[in-house]
Amino acid sequence: MEATAILPVLKKKLAFLSGGKDRRSGLILTIPLCSEQTNMDELSATLDYLLSIPSEKCKARGFTVIVDGRKSQWNVVKTVVLMLQNVIPAEVSLVCVLKPDEFWDKKVTHFCFWKEKDRLGFEVILVSANKLTRYIEPCQLTEEFGGSLVYDHMDWVNKRLVFEKFTKESTSLLDELALINTGSEKGSQQEQERPTDFNILPSVDPETVLQTGHELLSELQQRRFNGSEGGVSWSPMDDELLAQPQVVKLLDSLREQYTRYQEVCRQRSKRTQLEEIQQKVMQVVNWLEGPGSEQLKTQWGIGDSIRASQALQQKHEEIESQHSEWFAVYVELNQQLAALLNAGDEEDLTELKSLQQQLSDVCYRHASQLEFRQNLLQTALEFHGIAQDLSQQLDGLLGMLCADTAPTDGATIQQTLKLLEEKLKSVDITLQSLREKGQALLEQISTQASWAYGKDVSAENKENVDHIQGVMDDMQLRKQRCEDMVDVRRLKMLQMVQLLKCEEDATQAVEWLSELLDALLKTHVRLGDDVSEVKILLEKHKKFVDVAQSTYDYGRQLLQATVVLCQSLRCTTRSSGDTLPRLNRVWKQFTVTSEERLHRLEMAHSFHAAAEKIFKESTEQPETLVSIEVFDEAEGTGRSLLDRLTIPVIYPDGTEQYFGSPSDMASTAEHIREKIKSISLKRQQQHEKIQQQQKEQPATSSPDS
Numbered sequence: 001m002e003a004t005a006i007l008p009v010l011k012k013k014l015a016f017l018s019g020g021k022d023r024r025s026g027l028i029l030t031i032p033l034c035s036e037q038t039n040m041d042e043l044s045a046t047l048d049y050l051l052s053i054p055s056e057k058c059k060a061r062g063f064t065v066i067v068d069g070r071k072s073q074w075n076v077v078k079t080v081v082l083m084l085q086n087v088i089p090a091e092v093s094l095v096c097v098l099k100p101d102e103f104w105d106k107k108v109t110h111f112c113f114w115k116e117k118d119r120l121g122f123e124v125i126l127v128s129a130n131k132l133t134r135y136i137e138p139c140q141l142t143e144e145f146g147g148s149l150v151y152d153h154m155d156w157v158n159k160r161l162v163f164e165k166f167t168k169e170s171t172s173l174l175d176e177l178a179l180i181n182t183g184s185e186k187g188s189q190q191e192q193e194r195p196t197d198f199n200i201l202p203s204v205d206p207e208t209v210l211q212t213g214h215e216l217l218s219e220l221q222q223r224r225f226n227g228s229e230g231g232v233s234w235s236p237m238d239d240e241l242l243a244q245p246q247v248v249k250l251l252d253s254l255r256e257q258y259t260r261y262q263e264v265c266r267q268r269s270k271r272t273q274l275e276e277i278q279q280k281v282m283q284v285v286n287w288l289e290g291p292g293s294e295q296l297k298t299q300w301g302i303g304d305s306i307r308a309s310q311a312l313q314q315k316h317e318e319i320e321s322q323h324s325e326w327f328a329v330y331v332e333l334n335q336q337l338a339a340l341l342n343a344g345d346e347e348d349l350t351e352l353k354s355l356q357q358q359l360s361d362v363c364y365r366h367a368s369q370l371e372f373r374q375n376l377l378q379t380a381l382e383f384h385g386i387a388q389d390l391s392q393q394l395d396g397l398l399g400m401l402c403a404d405t406a407p408t409d410g411a412t413i414q415q416t417l418k419l420l421e422e423k424l425k426s427v428d429i430t431l432q433s434l435r436e437k438g439q440a441l442l443e444q445i446s447t448q449a450s451w452a453y454g455k456d457v458s459a460e461n462k463e464n465v466d467h468i469q470g471v472m473d474d475m476q477l478r479k480q481r482c483e484d485m486v487d488v489r490r491l492k493m494l495q496m497v498q499l500l501k502c503e504e505d506a507t508q509a510v511e512w513l514s515e516l517l518d519a520l521l522k523t524h525v526r527l528g529d530d531v532s533e534v535k536i537l538l539e540k541h542k543k544f545v546d547v548a549q550s551t552y553d554y555g556r557q558l559l560q561a562t563v564v565l566c567q568s569l570r571c572t573t574r575s576s577g578d579t580l581p582r583l584n585r586v587w588k589q590f591t592v593t594s595e596e597r598l599h600r601l602e603m604a605h606s607f608h609a610a611a612e613k614i615f616k617e618s619t620e621q622p623e624t625l626v627s628i629e630v631f632d633e634a635e636g637t638g639r640s641l642l643d644r645l646t647i648p649v650i651y652p653d654g655t656e657q658y659f660g661s662p663s664d665m666a667s668t669a670e671h672i673r674e675k676i677k678s679i680s681l682k683r684q685q686q687h688e689k690i691q692q693q694q695k696e697q698p699a700t701s702s703p704d705s
Contacts, residue, residue: 029063033080312380341353434472618682
């Protein structure tokens with residue numbers, strides 16, 4: 001009988017085993033009667049269940065039954081006592097009936113039980129609650145009988161449910177595990193040949209059952225003794241009631257069978273895992289050697305442009321993506337194989353190593369080819385990128401060379417030349433980079449045949465090599481053409497620099513000559529105070545004219561060079577058309593002015609020379625008379641010079657220009673006038689002297705006559 005079958009009845013606590021014992025170590029069975037009518041069938045079922053719990057050894061020591069009739073009627077008590085004769089006649093040693101203090105007739109009741117003693121087979125005594133300790137120790141009595149034994153009926157019921165559930169599940173599980181383990185040991189070959197979906201799982205989780213058993217056993221062991229107010233009382237979950245040894249035995253058997261079952265599962269799992277790994281390995285190998293290899297065999301080109309190479313890279317990435325899925329499977333399989341090799345049996349090591357080697361060889365070979373292909377396409381993309389960049393640089397350089405823009409000045413030309421040199425240098429660097437990248441690409445292509453998988457790739461390789469070589473040759477030819485054009489442009493621009501320099505210097509020569517003319521007119525005014533000073537001025541004037549002559553000649557030479565450069569460049573300049581007329585016009589003006597200056601200095605020299613001669617003869621030889629012609633010449637030259645000073649310089653174009661400022665001319669004229677006055681004074685003095693001599697001569701000659 002199981003507790004679950006009469007659980008509602010058990011919860012009514014019609015009878016219970018508290019765990020207490022009498023002085024003979026017999027169990028105490030308590031029947032607490034209540035004021036209500038007791039259902040004898042339920043009581044009988046409760047007693048049947050409770051008496052099925054103790055062991056036979058425990059039953060042999062007999063029971064002491066406490067019938068608590070303090071709240072019940074005599075006829076009910078009598079019925080219960082008689083029922084004990086039918087239920088447990090041999091096991092009952094003593095029945096203690098707790099009577100109320102006033103209601104029952106002691107003689108009647110005592111006589112009744114005494115008369116039935118032989119027929120009942122056990123002794124029945126009537127006793128009040130306070131005298132029950134004469135027959136049973138207080139520590140073996142529960143609190144309602146004045147004892148110290150602690151008993152919780154609902155806790156006891158729950159523990160019985162747990163115990164019976166554990167017993168039932170563990171027993172069933174032991175049978176299932178024994179069947180599985182026995183079948184696995186007897187027919188290992190048949191076990192291996194069973195289909196993979198063969199169910200060897202027990203109906204109950206062994207771990208759960210074991211955990212329940214351990215918790216139950218722990219509870220039993222912890223509650224074996226309980227302290228109660230300094231004393232020791234037996235727990236109601238004593239091993240004699242809940243069969244603690246039975247729990248231990250079941251747990252030991254269950255652990256043993258479960259360990260064997262785990263080994264069976266481990267072996268079966270290992271075989272299943274090995275079969276799955278073998279199947280997956282063959283799937284990976286078959287795909288890589290089949291569709292994977294076919295995909296790689298179709299990819300050998302490198303493209304003829306950036307866009308074509310990018311398209312090939314995109315296609316290669318799609319192929320890599322498909323391979324990556326299988327490589328992920330390979331990584332997982334390799335980890336599983338490594339784990340099996342570390343924990344596998346010796347008979348499996350050879351097979352596992354063979355599978356691992358086969359899988360690794362195929363995967364590494366395909367991974368290497370994918371990496372090689374990726375590197376090849378990346379190099380091809382870089383090669384075409386450099387080629388495109390170089391082509392754009394050459395186009396830009398060619399456009400710059402073809403643009404015939406007239407530079408405005410030498411600095412612009414120099415900047416343009418520097419830009420051309422920088423572009424040409426950049427082209428050289430890029431072309432060198434293209435050659436290096438092309439050579440690296442050719443070397444990669446030369447090793448491509450090793451990945452051909454039996455396919456003849458010579459035609460594809462030759463096409464790729466021809467394309468690469470053609471690109472490099474074409475870029476070299478274009479670069480050479482640009483270099484030739486740069487050389488021509490460089491020569492032309494250097495000539496332009498020289499032309500602009502000649503024009504600039506020629507213009508500067510005109511300005512210098514104009515400055516010389518201006519200086520001649522404004523500062524070359526003095527005519528000297530005497531002959532020596534006039535000679536010095538004449539010498540300076542000659543040097544001044546020589547400087548102007550060399551400046552004019554230098555300007556003429558520059559303009560002649562400009563004409564030659566213009567003819568060479570086949571172009572007209574901005575200033576060569578009017579520079580030469582300006583140079584000639586300024587030179588003619590300078591020539592006229594310098595001749596006028598020279599003529600005035602010569603006249604001044606003649607005037608001063610005549611005047612000094614007069615003054616010298618008058619001073620050194622006062623007796624000697626100066627001829628009238630000398631006086632006339634000196635005065636005439638002086639007056640002519642004065643007249644000359646008032647006349648402007650007339651240029652070939654009709655324009656007029658005076659020397660110096662009016663004050664300068666007035667000062668020079670005043671000095672000449674003073675000197676003319678001195679000459680006139682000398683003439684007058686000489687004339688008076690002659691008249692005096694003429695007067696004295698007749699007076700002297702008269703006496704002689």
